[in-house]
Amino acid sequence: MMTIKLILVDDHAVVRSGLRRLLELNKRLEVIAEADSGEQAYQCYGELKPDIVVMDISMPGMGGLESARRIIKRYPAAKIIIFSMHETASFASQAIKSGVKGYVTKTGAAEDLTRAVLEVANGKTFLSAEIAQKIALETLSGQSDPIHLLSGREFEVFRLLAEGKKVEEVAEMLKISQKTVANYYTMIKQKLGVTSPIDMVRFAIRHGLVEG
Known part of the structure; x- marks a missing residue:
């Protein structure tokens, strides 16, 4: 099985360290770099061309969504997963609209992120269950946000x-x-x-x- 190379982007070193440990429990996953800002993520992506970027939204500077948008615009094949505290459908919808391949909430199950990485690596899109449900309910109710x-x-x-x-x-x-x-x-x-x-x-x- 091919190794999936990752970049972790979060402005908190403790969070990155925890994510690295969690993800590398799966032998297929290897974290090749970390970044603490959207700007640094953009630079790292260009230099290393990872298979997947796992990125927070709320960071100093341009933030995760803007960084993801720029990476995807420059490198259309980029696969980015947003890993965020924001649990509103609006954030997830905007992320998916910008070309992000996954949206995982930090309050969800620990294994969600690993699952997201594996599914996105296989060309799928992944949403945390609670986010998917919120988007579905919004669509079913016909309430246009x-x-x-x-x-x-x-x-x-x-x-x-x-x-x-x-x-x-x-x-x-x-x-x-x-x-x-x-x-x-x-x-x-x-x-x-x-x-x-x-x-x-x-x-x-x-x-x-x-x-x-």
Whole structure:
């Protein structure tokens, strides 16, 4: 059996160490590098071309979703699994929409992540059971989450602004101009039907994207 080479991306060294131990219990899995930011993950991917990247969403700098989006844009064959505390369908849907192959919650069963890596390596997509159920219920109920209207980049801008970041901070994190951030902000307000920064924060809290 071929060894599956992995990069782990999380800004907490203790989490990476635990993940490495957990994943390497399976003899097919080998962690070849670790990164503590989205920027470093992008650089590592280009240098090492791993089979799979396991990445957190919430990290300083550009964050996991934006990093995944950039890696996939540059390397379309990239296989990325998001491993996150965020249990909302919105995060998972945005991740899958951006080309991510798996979404595993940190509160799920320990073996979920290993299973996700093996399935994604075999060309499948993997979602934690609770996330899959939330997405299915949302679809069955016919309740369209307006967050799905946002593009991947709009979602990242929205999330950062809702967390209280200033326009110039968002521009620096995503490596885009302040004018571009302002343009995204205008589009986001139109799509979500919010009119002020306070409305945006309330909307984000209501949908579980930031903590109240």
